[in-house]
Amino acid sequence: MTDSSIWWRIAWRNLWRNRRRTAITASALAFGFFVSVFMIGVADGIVDSMVEDGTRIVTGQIQVHDPGYRPERSLHSTLGGRDGVDVSAFLDRIGEVGGVTGAAPRVYGGGLLSSGEETVAAGFMGVDPLLEPGVSGILAAVTEGRAPRPGAREVAIGSEMARKLGVGAGAELVLVVPAADGSMGNDLYTVSGVFRTGLPGLDAFQAVVPIDVFQDLLALEPNRIHEIGIDLRSASAARDVATEMEVVLSSLGVEVAVEPWTVFRRELYEYVSMASAANSIIVFIVFAMAIFGVANTMLMATYERRREFAVVRALGGTPGSVARTVVFEGIVLGVVSLIAGALITAPVMMWVHAHPIDLSGFTDEIRAAGSVMRPLIQVAYSVKGPLISSVALLLTSLFAALYPAFRAVRVPPADALAGR
């Protein structure tokens, strides 16, 4: 059995016979690695930001409902049906699941808001003002006034709705909703604050009220809620956490639907999936461009060494051993390029991660797939980017060596030794 270390040794030393050529080729591959990792990092950063912002504004990253609640969102489809649930027990159990950072109960209803002559249709969200900030950012988006207080007949409305009604913080509004008992609930509420999320639909249609007074208005008992919104440490873990949570909550004896954002924010999920596919295209294009340059360089190097391949054959080397010297050289070039690429990429990634590139001078908030993003280029750290790029780089250098190896094997020894 031949000791393969000789072929690695030859490959390594051959690489440094023409240092300039190797440096140029390795630089091209290292730069390709940098571009690939950086672009994936930026794309992941955008996606993370979209998911984070898209789920943090109002929905949360996991929602728990009665199985029949979606898609009709009937007023009567409360968790546990007409009997309701022990909301505190639910929140406690949810809090025990790993990765959960916050959970808050919600009640929804639709109706009208009037101020003087002006009336608008509104979607009402009854929230616990103390727990909700741990799940969504809607109360933190209040830019005028303040969030409603627990137990107070106060409402926070979107900025566009406030404009239509011609009101601001401190104004009084009449709130009318169909209640669960078939009656029409109505009451006078004070505008505690005006929020601006940047999402036109939300700012024009949403109103937020304290859950307890809203349950009262809807003729729902305190243990009847439509939803528990949940925030997680990492949005990407939502599906796994939802599966685990479903098991945990089943012990409470109430049938529930636990859905991650990938289900109830389907359009966002599809956008994210598309972005991941785009990453693969970026990697493919970057390394497809590199492969021709590397193959060309290796072919030149192979041509220069025709006589050496002939000598190896004359000394008893097989065609396979000749191919191995070239392929190993490609692999060694790949590893050297990978190390160089990692040395270039790591500090740049760390710097941009710590100092996101601010584009606010060029553009306003960016809206896509029902999400609002800050105009920042921030790179996300992930194992995926460097891993995919490393594999792509090594495959590039390996594939780039295959044709030169094929040519090296076909060198006729007698002709090459004669210099023909």
Place this chain on the structure above:
Amino acid sequence: MNRTVVRTEDLWKVYPQEPKPVEAVRGVSLEIQAGEFVAMAGPSGSGKTTVLNLLGGLTRPTRGRIWIGEDEITALSDRELARLRLESIGFVFQAFNLLPVLTALENAEFTLLLRGVPAEERHRRVRELFALIGLDGLEDRKPGKLSGGQQQRVAVARAVIGEPALVLADEPTANLDTATGAALLEVMERLNHENGVTFLFSTHDPRVMERAHRLIHLVDGSVESDVAQGVRGGVGHDR
């Protein structure tokens, strides 16, 4: 009892070329016995290198048959030929052809490495041989740091280290000055004498021809004469 190392039978090599094919080797039949020290002489273009390439299996004959020991190499696959070269044939080239990225020791041990001989034994054998041929102390030098004579001695070491049945040397002294060429010839003679290595080399050099025990003259691809000159060797005859 003599043992035949090389036998050829009506060997031809024709290169297709316009307007007329070139007959580089024409009907060469010869036998070389174990332990012979044979020179093959002839003017440029007489077919010396082609015969060596044919015997080494580096190119295939157009017609005729070749045996190295018991193996008829004209019937072997490329892979089997590689195995035969590794185990039975050593090469020394006019242009030395050491692998430039390997040290003298690594070049010399190359065939042992291909055979899978353990490192310790490889190094021991190379050091012993280097001592014998005056290369001790140069083990770690790359070919670029060796003189022409030293390089050619490393090439000879590489050719004989695996104790092949036959060493084919293509004008081994052609790129060396007179003194270095004489010294190299002495090394090869000593290996032939002391280790019984069979040598077949092509040459233009009259001094090399003089020292061969048998001299084969090639003219236009054919054997013109085959003469025993020394104490060693088998039958010699004029043609």
